[in-house]
Amino acid sequence: MSTISVLSGATAPETARRESFAQTLRESPLPNAELLSNLGLYLNRQTLSRLLFLTELYQQIIPVHGVAMEFGVRWGQNLALLHALRGIYEPFNYNRKIIGFDTFSGFPSVDVKDGHQVKAGDYGVTANYQDYLTQILALHEADSPIPHKRKFELVAGDATETVPRYLRDHPETIIAFAYFDFDIYAPTKACLEAIRPRLTKGAILAFDELNCPEFPGETLAFDEVFGVANYALRRSPLNPLISYVVI
Numbered sequence: 001m002s003t004i005s006v007l008s009g010a011t012a013p014e015t016a017r018r019e020s021f022a023q024t025l026r027e028s029p030l031p032n033a034e035l036l037s038n039l040g041l042y043l044n045r046q047t048l049s050r051l052l053f054l055t056e057l058y059q060q061i062i063p064v065h066g067v068a069m070e071f072g073v074r075w076g077q078n079l080a081l082l083h084a085l086r087g088i089y090e091p092f093n094y095n096r097k098i099i100g101f102d103t104f105s106g107f108p109s110v111d112v113k114d115g116h117q118v119k120a121g122d123y124g125v126t127a128n129y130q131d132y133l134t135q136i137l138a139l140h141e142a143d144s145p146i147p148h149k150r151k152f153e154l155v156a157g158d159a160t161e162t163v164p165r166y167l168r169d170h171p172e173t174i175i176a177f178a179y180f181d182f183d184i185y186a187p188t189k190a191c192l193e194a195i196r197p198r199l200t201k202g203a204i205l206a207f208d209e210l211n212c213p214e215f216p217g218e219t220l221a222f223d224e225v226f227g228v229a230n231y232a233l234r235r236s237p238l239n240p241l242i243s244y245v246v247i
Contacts, residue, residue: 066176185217
């Protein structure tokens with residue numbers, strides 16, 4: 001796999017341990033028929049806490065009508081988890097479409113408001129990854145209720161263009177859950193402005209990097225569109241960074 005540029009707060013020993021642990025998964029002696037049902041063997045504390053927090057957020061939108069959107073898909077774990085959570089909590093709600101937006105090539109550009117630690121091209125993925133992720137999500141779909149209805153969508157490209165276009169092409173769209181993991185200023189602000197009229201009361205608007213010094217652009221974008229002082233930003237002890245507001 002080619003080198004992919006991401007920021008990490010891990011120390012060198014922590015990184016080495018994680019690399020070693022990941023290699024144990026790649027070399028797992030478990031048979032394929034049992035590997036998926038034993039992934040808990042390889043979940044570390046940080047990953048499990050994130051999964052539990054996402055579960056908490058999803059539980060809050062169950063009575064709220066509308067789709068779930070993620071802005072900044074990258075490898076697609078959150079999309080797969082949202083797919084699974086829908087199957088657990090509301091298996092027959094085929095109206096709860098899950099839509100992900102990403103360039104699948106990293107940051108298209110960065111703004112001066114993003115600071116000096118990130119650059120264009122950071123947080124990319126491997127070649128043809130969108131096709132691979134589509135296959136993964138289709139496998140989840142095939143193993144879910146009402147599999148003949150496609151309930152997910154990946155939208156590739158610069159979200160400052162693709163999100164407004166998606167909403168124009170789908171004027172029926174109501175948003176119950178929006179998860180922002182763009183990290184940077186310009187696409188976060190543009191998409192917040194685009195989706196604001198489609199957020200129903202009770203919708204969850206979640207962020208991966210608010211109040212994060214490495215990614216100041218996300219906070220600035222939220223403040224300029226919604227106003228930090230206008231909303232109660234909530235968090236969970238399960239995760240130090242993810243925060244959310246209830247519209």
